[in-house]
Amino acid sequence: MNNSFIESGNVAAALAVKLASAEVIAAYPITPQTPVTEKLSEMITLGEMDAEYIAVESEHSALGVCIGAASAGARSFTATSSNGLLYMSEQLHWAAGARLPMVMCVVNRGVGAPWSVWNDHQDAISQRDAGWIQVFAKDHQEIVDMTIKAFRLAELVHIPVMVNYDGYYLSHTYMPFELPKAEDVKAFLPDYEYKHTLNPERPESLNTVTLPDARVDINGVKRPGYMEVRKNLHDEMRLAMVVWEEIDADYHKSFGRGGNPICDPYCCDDAEFILVAMGSLANQFHDVVDQLREEGYKVGVLALQMYRPFPTSHIAKILQPAKSVLVFEKGLSYGNQGALYADLKSALYPYPARPTLHNFITGLGGREIRTENLYQSVKDTCLNEETLKPEHIDTPQWIGLQL
Amino acid sequence: MPDPRFKILTSASTSGPGDAGRTGSWRVERPIIDYSKCTPAKTGRHTCHLCWLYCPDSTVSKDLEPQIDLEYCKGCSICAEECPTGAISMVSEEEFTGGDKDE
Numbered sequence: 001m002n003n004s005f006i007e008s009g010n011v012a013a014a015l016a017v018k019l020a021s022a023e024v025i026a027a028y029p030i031t032p033q034t035p036v037t038e039k040l041s042e043m044i045t046l047g048e049m050d051a052e053y054i055a056v057e058s059e060h061s062a063l064g065v066c067i068g069a070a071s072a073g074a075r076s077f078t079a080t081s082s083n084g085l086l087y088m089s090e091q092l093h094w095a096a097g098a099r100l101p102m103v104m105c106v107v108n109r110g111v112g113a114p115w116s117v118w119n120d121h122q123d124a125i126s127q128r129d130a131g132w133i134q135v136f137a138k139d140h141q142e143i144v145d146m147t148i149k150a151f152r153l154a155e156l157v158h159i160p161v162m163v164n165y166d167g168y169y170l171s172h173t174y175m176p177f178e179l180p181k182a183e184d185v186k187a188f189l190p191d192y193e194y195k196h197t198l199n200p201e202r203p204e205s206l207n208t209v210t211l212p213d214a215r216v217d218i219n220g221v222k223r224p225g226y227m228e229v230r231k232n233l234h235d236e237m238r239l240a241m242v243v244w245e246e247i248d249a250d251y252h253k254s255f256g257r258g259g260n261p262i263c264d265p266y267c268c269d270d271a272e273f274i275l276v277a278m279g280s281l282a283n284q285f286h287d288v289v290d291q292l293r294e295e296g297y298k299v300g301v302l303a304l305q306m307y308r309p310f311p312t313s314h315i316a317k318i319l320q321p322a323k324s325v326l327v328f329e330k331g332l333s334y335g336n337q338g339a340l341y342a343d344l345k346s347a348l349y350p351y352p353a354r355p356t357l358h359n360f361i362t363g364l365g366g367r368e369i370r371t372e373n374l375y376q377s378v379k380d381t382c383l384n385e386e387t388l389k390p391e392h393i394d395t396p397q398w399i400g401l402q403l
Numbered sequence: 404m405p406d407p408r409f410k411i412l413t414s415a416s417t418s419g420p421g422d423a424g425r426t427g428s429w430r431v432e433r434p435i436i437d438y439s440k441c442t443p444a445k446t447g448r449h450t451c452h453l454c455w456l457y458c459p460d461s462t463v464s465k466d467l468e469p470q471i472d473l474e475y476c477k478g479c480s481i482c483a484e485e486c487p488t489g490a491i492s493m494v495s496e497e498e499f500t501g502g503d504k505d506e
Contacts, residue, residue: 195405196415
């Protein structure tokens with residue numbers, strides 16, 4: 001078992017990026033992502049990793065460098081957190097619209113103001129419409145596996161992939177994980193080839209201005225306009241779900257880990273009450289489910305690993321038979337509801353038999369999420385389900401407020 | 404390699420005249436070259452050619468007497484600005500259309 005490690009989530013991510021043979025890394029340090037970039041630059045300096053580390057002056061530039069590198073045919077990687085991700089926002093849309101395959105780890109952290117260096121999901125949630133694929137890891141092993149698979153997904157579907165994992169809960173805690181062998185990863189992840197690789201022999205202007213209508217180019221070929229390019233991104237993001245499942249099946253064959261790469265159910269088969277969460281919170285719920293099952297409540301938890309594209313039919317299939325669904329999340333669409341809750345609600349709407357839905361906001365800015373509070377929230381809902389009014393049910397309940 | 408099921412539509416173009424239409428119709432002022440001041444024309448040697456180099460729309464030829472493709476010249480006047488001998492002047496299009504803007 002010489003491929004077993006006990007390390008932090010950030011180091012797990014860096015080791016996965018090394019195994020994936022990323023060729024260009026450009027990143028700007030920000031808490032709690034910093035150790036990823038430190039580890040990568042250390043491995044490059046020591047000659048353990050053959051890549052170019054480009055120090056930049058900002059996150060906007062970091063993603064700009066990755067956009068340039070990916071356009072030139074280099075496998076690129078960056079990582080950030082919180083306001084750093086928001087500073088990249090313009091470039092996020094660009095990378096997706098230009099269909100550039102690249103991988104970014106987002107070590108999830110609350111967004112300022114007020115400042116918080118601690119964990120929640122608002123950074124990634126606020127960028128959900130940028131056209132990036134977004135996946136959420138639950139533990140260190142998933143950080144490793146997801147990061148390696150993310151490079152293959154990005155390069156097959158030509159859409160950038162954001163691998164999210166919780167700041168501190170995962171980034172700075174130490175957990176055991178296994179690394180696949182380097183030669184096996186090489187076989188799993190073929191060399192990167194970009195469809196429009198910059199080539200002086202064949203000059204092209206990339207991502208040129210589009211007029212409102214599709215137009216005929218100088219060779220008489222009708223070229224897609226803005227709307228066609230955007231429709232294609234949407235369609236192929238939906239199709240990327242299928243590819244993600246195929247990649248996972250292949251990964252399982254090669255490395256023995258995988259199954260349920262989109263959403264991972266725990267005790268959901270006969271569950272009347274299903275809890276839904278993303279990231280490490282989903283694992284924390286296993287204890288709540290085990291306890292409530294002992295008390296005779298039919299409870300299960302569904303961990304959502306893929307948030308964009310949103311796996312509408314996967315979710316509906318698992319949740320539709322339940323009596324009630326409880327969505328716990330660390331981010332919200334201000335002035336409306338939890339973003340995940342609203343997405344989930346819309347996924348279930350077309351089905352005639354729908355469970356009732358409950359929304360819980362928890363752990364913002366690193367507020368401690370106590371398992372007993374989760375347990376109590378679930379139990380109260382199970383007990384009072386029949387008496388709750390619809391408008392109460394549809395209003396987010398905040399767990400752990402102290403004032 | 405991309406998956407063959409994916410079309411991966413982007414906006415890209417190869418260089419060539421007219422990819423944004425006949426941009427000459429945008430022009431308000433027309434560049435006129437005085438060959439008695441133009442370095443290649445005067446010396447009979449392929450030298451200078453800064454107008455050819457700087458034209459953002461590649462409308463200036465690299466001839467000894469540089470020609471401007473008025474189908475695509477937008478009249479930006481960069482050539483006139485860059486010409487070291489002041490051989491290029493910008494003349495209002497009205498001079499050529501007799502004041503009829505809808506020519």
